Amino acid sequence: MRKRLAPTRRRFLGLAGSAATISVIPIVSLHPAEATPETMAAAIRTVVGGAVVQTGKVKLDIPPLVENGNTVPMTVSVTSPMSADDYVKSIHVFNEKNPQPNMGNFYLGPKAGRAQISTRVRLADSQKIIAIARLSDGSFWSVSADVVVTLAACTEEVM
Amino acid sequence: MASALINVPKKAKRGDIIEIKTLMSHIMETGYRHTASGQLVPRDIITSFACRFNGAEIFRADLFPAIAANPFVSFFTVATESGKFDFEWIGDNGFTETASATIAVE
Numbered sequence: 659m660r661k662r663l664a665p666t667r668r669r670f671l672g673l674a675g676s677a678a679t680i681s682v683i684p685i686v687s688l689h690p691a692e693a694t695p696e697t698m699a700a701a702i703r704t705v706v707g708g709a710v711v712q713t714g715k716v717k718l719d720i721p722p723l724v725e726n727g728n729t730v731p732m733t734v735s736v737t738s739p740m741s742a743d744d745y746v747k748s749i750h751v752f753n754e755k756n757p758q759p760n761m762g763n764f765y766l767g768p769k770a771g772r773a774q775i776s777t778r779v780r781l782a783d784s785q786k787i788i789a790i791a792r793l794s795d796g797s798f799w800s801v802s803a804d805v806v807v808t809l810a811a812c813t814e815e816v817m
Numbered sequence: 818m819a820s821a822l823i824n825v826p827k828k829a830k831r832g833d834i835i836e837i838k839t840l841m842s843h844i845m846e847t848g849y850r851h852t853a854s855g856q857l858v859p860r861d862i863i864t865s866f867a868c869r870f871n872g873a874e875i876f877r878a879d880l881f882p883a884i885a886a887n888p889f890v891s892f893f894t895v896a897t898e899s900g901k902f903d904f905e906w907i908g909d910n911g912f913t914e915t916a917s918a919t920i921a922v923e
Contacts, residue, residue, distance in 0.1 A: 728885060728886070729885040729886070730885070753883065756882075756883050757847070757849045757882065758881055758882060758883065760879075760881045760883070761881055761883040761884070762878060762879065762880055762881060762883070762884055763878065763879040764876070764877075764878045764890075764892070765876065765877040765878065766876060766892070767874075767875060767876075769875055769894055769895050769897070770875070770876070770892065770893050770894055770895070771834035771835075771893050771894055771895035772834050772893040773893075774892070774893055775878075775890065775891065775892050776838075776889070776890070776891040776892075777878075777884060777885075777888065777889055777890050777891070778884070778885040778888070778889050779883050779884060779885055780847070780882070780883050780884070780885050781883075811885075
């Protein structure tokens with residue numbers, strides 16, 4: 659009995675192993691250090707310094723439910739007249755659970771006309787995204803969005 | 818072989834707000850993935866993107882591994898005069914690519 663079981667189990671594990679290596683579904687064995695809410699807060703502090711970040715003005719368009727975290731469309735817009743003396747200087751996007759807390763920094767100027775940027779991002783897990791805008795008067799405004807990810811990005815094995 | 822896709826309106830009226838869309842073909846390897854044998858795949862990403870209009874910078878972005886492969890970035894600008902947009906991508910391992918587009922403002 660035992661003699662017959664062992665090869666079956668071995669064959670099963672062998673099959674499972676080869677399935678894991680050819681599969682595109684992430685089977686993660688080695689988790690890199692991931693960003694945490696604390697490292698995100700630290701990354702935000704390096705951008706805003708000691709300034710108070712107020713809630714509002716910023717709009718973050720990202721799907722609330724994402725099937726594939728490898729490419730997620732994201733648009734950040736800020737309510738601003740974009741005039742010579744009242745404009746958005748930069749937009750910074752942060753996340754909680756990717757390996758790094760930073761996602762992108764975007765620098766605009768008064769000639770942008772509209773304070774809006776779009777890109778595509780990777781999400782390693784279901785998490786909170788925070789967008790912060792720096793205005794020309796030195797104030798910071800933010801918004802956050804929660805995203806649920808079913809297929810994560812970043813950490814899968816490659817061939 | 819890297820290549821860029823740029824979408825800029827050919828013509829615009831003075832004062833119009835126009836959208837500029839850019840896409841650069843690039844793997845954007847995060848540096849956090851492992852091969853099946855457990856080796857870390859080294860990071861290879863675009864770290865910086867800039868757009869200049871007639872020599873003056875109008876937009877710049879710092880990119881991180883969290884930006885998806887073949888980074889797409891779109892932004893806006895006001896059409897003030899006819900001229901040329903120059904785009905530049907800089908990345909790991911000495912990666913640099915440029916592209917340009919012209920606009921006629923009437």
